[in-house]
Amino acid sequence: MNPSYEPKPEHKFTFGLWTVGSTGRDPFGAPVRLAKTPAELVYLLGEVGAYGVNFHDNDLIPIDATPTEAEAIKKDFRKALADTGLKVPMATTNLFADPVFKDGAFTANDPKVRAYALQKTLNAIDLGVEFGAGVYVFWGGREGTETDACRNPADAIQRNRDAMNFVCEYILDKKYPLKIALEAKPNEPRGDIYNATTGHMLGFIATLDHPEMVGVNPEVAHEHMAGLNFLHGVAQAWEAGKLFHIDLNDQYPGRYDQDLRFGSRDLKAAFFLVKFLEDVGYSGSRHFDAHAYRTEDYEGVKDFARGCMRTYLILKEKAARWNADPEVQAILAENAAEDGSLAGYFGKYSPAKAVALRAHPFDRAAIAARGLKYERLDQVTVDLLMGVR
Amino acid sequence: MNPSYEPKPEHKFTFGLWTVGSTGRDPFGAPVRLAKTPAELVYLLGEVGAYGVNFHDNDLIPIDATPTEAEAIKKDFRKALADTGLKVPMATTNLFADPVFKDGAFTANDPKVRAYALQKTLNAIDLGVEFGAGVYVFWGGREGTETDACRNPADAIQRNRDAMNFVCEYILDKKYPLKIALEAKPNEPRGDIYNATTGHMLGFIATLDHPEMVGVNPEVAHEHMAGLNFLHGVAQAWEAGKLFHIDLNDQYPGRYDQDLRFGSRDLKAAFFLVKFLEDVGYSGSRHFDAHAYRTEDYEGVKDFARGCMRTYLILKEKAARWNADPEVQAILAENAAEDGSLAGYFGKYSPAKAVALRAHPFDRAAIAARGLKYERLDQVTVDLLMGVR
Amino acid sequence: MNPSYEPKPEHKFTFGLWTVGSTGRDPFGAPVRLAKTPAELVYLLGEVGAYGVNFHDNDLIPIDATPTEAEAIKKDFRKALADTGLKVPMATTNLFADPVFKDGAFTANDPKVRAYALQKTLNAIDLGVEFGAGVYVFWGGREGTETDACRNPADAIQRNRDAMNFVCEYILDKKYPLKIALEAKPNEPRGDIYNATTGHMLGFIATLDHPEMVGVNPEVAHEHMAGLNFLHGVAQAWEAGKLFHIDLNDQYPGRYDQDLRFGSRDLKAAFFLVKFLEDVGYSGSRHFDAHAYRTEDYEGVKDFARGCMRTYLILKEKAARWNADPEVQAILAENAAEDGSLAGYFGKYSPAKAVALRAHPFDRAAIAARGLKYERLDQVTVDLLMGVR
């Protein structure tokens, strides 16, 4: 238990440069906060108690920086990391902001764009490794369409696979200690994005040359946009050994990408998510991919960042209480109880087992009659969540 | 081209017994049509020109039928098939209607329910094979939750996998010529259903003991409910060799499961879907998993069924026109043009290739400046779709 | 403060007969609970501590009951009310379940249906008044379309208005002390329902002959289905003097109508809603229009009903704490502070005021620079909601 809810390094709370560095520009409005340098953002994150900071290549080094400018920025950034003790656990490539990627990066119809995207990625991987990143994220924000007239989607998948295979070989060739985590999103900024959910990414990974190098980076907001149960996707990834990273934030379903403070929208979903991550012993970064409301100045940005971590820690404590709650455990045990009479029908198939199973009489009505007490179980959860139990 | 748009056996248009057999009951209303027997429904499908008919075990044989009753039903059904020439290309198990499945079937917490679900499935597979089905569909409509307090979702995935592995072994043991097709749905009738999309199913299949036996049965409405681009999921399945079956219907996004007449809601999405299936040479059933509006009598049910097939055939013809349209092809060719100078950077990785790629100068601004003519391409598509080109 | 969170009559918690009486049938499954009589349901509600019970005409009296049967049912129901002390604050007409309403009731194309709907409503109003109902709800569940080919929507609005005007005159004629509350829903069971939201209902009311008799009955789930902020609609209705009744439950956005236990899905939205109702002094029924999960027996139904009321009372206490929280109040006061220098520009228009306002210099940048502390305010709310403040 952590009654103070203070973030500590062992919690592995990380933020992207682009999160606390957001200036508040949106499709209908101008920036409301002055941009800070990467080094300044590191100090801000140090002040609020984060463990690490992640970046896109161009968060750190502008796309048109000269080598001299790049070196100066890296020097300042490195110093800030040293001063604050922050780590860089993850890095990624910006393959979406520049107009060159307006039709996608790895899946663009123009071969020049695809080649440039690959070049930019190799450079960005080197940059990430230079700062110690152990996970490399791919979010293909422009890999999609507004009209499916533009491209056969099977071609897009093939192109995406070719790029991913190339990148894996590059990492192997360089002997980088780097895992890849793919991040799905159903839409925005494209009308539809390929590999729309964490599930699609898991299916895609199975077709790669080096599936063992590639996992997923599920993001709360991206799955909630499609109204999907985020926990279920995370559990599938975890159970398949593919949960390499996670992006925590919040989002109202069926809307533009909101990137809200973690737990600020759907407390109950956040609770079950934190409980799962803690129960299974997920040991990677808890990365907050979110940003402060546009109503905030930089003090509000710190409030935002502190809130993300605080809510996580409160929910972590509540998860422990839930696990220790006798009524909760009694309901779960009762529903799963078995007297062993059916054990012979489970596990590995055998013809004899199938025969025995088919001969077994089941009393459907009796089995169905039992109330499962899920309303009570859920109300106990709500009581715990509200601190009245 | 088929100017008459008349369904023929080679189009492989199939309907489930439950589709034209729907009596129009919904959560707020009583049936509006008297139930027909399976045999009567086969004659109705024969009358409208369908190629085949699919069923859940209990569409054909009620869950509490005696063996004598079952034989009588099967005899009538077999006669109707013979009289009409209809095939049974697909069968499936109803693991959702009976109260015994109120907490799921393969993933239920009660081991008795899981064992019974397996028993029921083995019996239903035999029934399907008896009528010649070559594809066996699994839609786990109750495999989900209203509250995630009830179960660790990783346990659910494991239970689901155990069942699927058992079933595969059974099919192998029996030497049935049967492929399995998994059908995803994000929610309804449960609050959230595990393996929510076709993508999640593809990820799940990769973890099975016999992935080669198992593919997917994507359904338009189920992916549109989550606002996903259905074509993209179908293309991913196809490209991975996993498109074993398809359920055609229509649906407004973000709503209850509507199962509308194919093409009646989103004509453009239906167009690109038909175009893809025809372009790649998909040879499986075009199964319409839909039902008539509740305003209809059985004449309206026939109108509904005829409309599904007619719209498919109209769109098929339009797809051929689109492929033959010079302006369409010119835009696509122009955007994908390459002069070969970049060919050396694609394909299998080599260290030398990476070095060369990184040394290549790209003129970002020049590449980005080109307009891609997708507005024009899409308008040409709309013109074609509306028959004014 | 109510540390025991026990429901009391002054809380005005009511349930419909159809809520605790739901047998768990859904589009994909059979009933899981045996039906109870209206009287039995009244005793159940008395046991859990409800204040009142509401009904559709056919919840109490089946549509095909004989007069004798009706009298017997009413007698039992009346006795149960007397035994338990429960009130009947609201009644309504079932204009959606019978096949006769398959194309709508007041808006159906068939004049016979429209006339029958009106007849049924007059009878049902008498029945409601007989049991003391002071609010009469209209939910036009079938007043909509699957295809807009079937009807000019302006005709539907006109027909709906004619019916509502007729009903108002009837109530006036009979001198019934009855207010009307219109309940909106965007879709389900029809593809689209007219007057889709509480907002549309408010617009519609303004066009009636007796707008003063007619208000709204907003339902959480119905607005959340469309992803709308329920509180905003409730506030608009309240502010316009039109909040005559309210239906409390919960719902995941963009889905089938879930009718979940109040507060079980979106705790934060439920908190702001309860706070608003309590802050403004709403004195009507808190009606729970929800039902227990299909996994439950009748003990679970009681758990469900108790949970609805308990969560409301917990949130009510939290709202009082929020109002008393000094940090909350300080942030709100700071943001709304004014020194009086602008007072002359607000309030009723005058030409001089317009001239003065236009001459006033505003320092846009200075005004914009201030951080509004909404992240902090929201985190304090989350802390309060979770009981850690």
Place this chain on the structure above:
Amino acid sequence: MNPSYEPKPEHKFTFGLWTVGSTGRDPFGAPVRLAKTPAELVYLLGEVGAYGVNFHDNDLIPIDATPTEAEAIKKDFRKALADTGLKVPMATTNLFADPVFKDGAFTANDPKVRAYALQKTLNAIDLGVEFGAGVYVFWGGREGTETDACRNPADAIQRNRDAMNFVCEYILDKKYPLKIALEAKPNEPRGDIYNATTGHMLGFIATLDHPEMVGVNPEVAHEHMAGLNFLHGVAQAWEAGKLFHIDLNDQYPGRYDQDLRFGSRDLKAAFFLVKFLEDVGYSGSRHFDAHAYRTEDYEGVKDFARGCMRTYLILKEKAARWNADPEVQAILAENAAEDGSLAGYFGKYSPAKAVALRAHPFDRAAIAARGLKYERLDQVTVDLLMGVR
């Protein structure tokens, strides 16, 4: 009929400066097109055949322009209007882009912001009137919240009403021939926007001091974002005499604001909308509030603009065909047929009429048994839409 589908002035096709002037910036990407001046955009619109051009104050005059700069811009703009013959039927105020409006304009907590918003609006109204606008639109893009902790929503509604009443008096005072049209949007850029739909706006208008001056400007995309049937809202506004303007575009439901080319997403909804506008004789602007894909250069922008108008004209022709189709008309007539026997029960209420109605025997089963042929009616519509009938 207009086989050439060429836009003409009588079609009243208009575009906002911000539509064809969009540079393609989005939340994840930089501009892809160089900005054009207002005058250049007028010439572009003239080239594609538009009738008029609309603007926000700051589309024409940047918020920080000097008077001299403003005069120069207006001169160029005026010349372009004269050269092309384009009209300015509508104008509006930008109350969302500047950081000063980060917490709203008329509803902001800071009184200085509210006063400044009013000042800016009075100036912008003068500018609109100067160029001949007859309709003044209000879209309160920032009038909303990310957390309802920030403000009592009833206060927001009151503030909004005060502003609207002030503006109406100003227009009356100045004797401007100007009507006001309120435009709703459920969310984006705020988490939730007050008066979320056209319905809410109609309800709000009924509470104003001068409801006769104020109508609505419904936008396809804004209602489709919430999954609502746009036609139904438009019909309600029209039937209430409140359809003062309309914004045509397209949008996938449950997503970020897409502003797609009219008819490019949901052809069937677009068809019924055009049919309604033409059938009822709507005589206002057909304003396209949309923008070209980010993949386009300015040739693509013209393709986009031409496509909007062309699709409207194609649909208009199809609507005429639909109205003239004998099968369509036969189905509609059959369903609405009455023999006059019920006429006495409709129309104005009288006690005698109520008595007679209640005495009338209805044969529910017989009425319900009739099939309504809506599947056929809808398929005929689809056939017409696809040009195969």
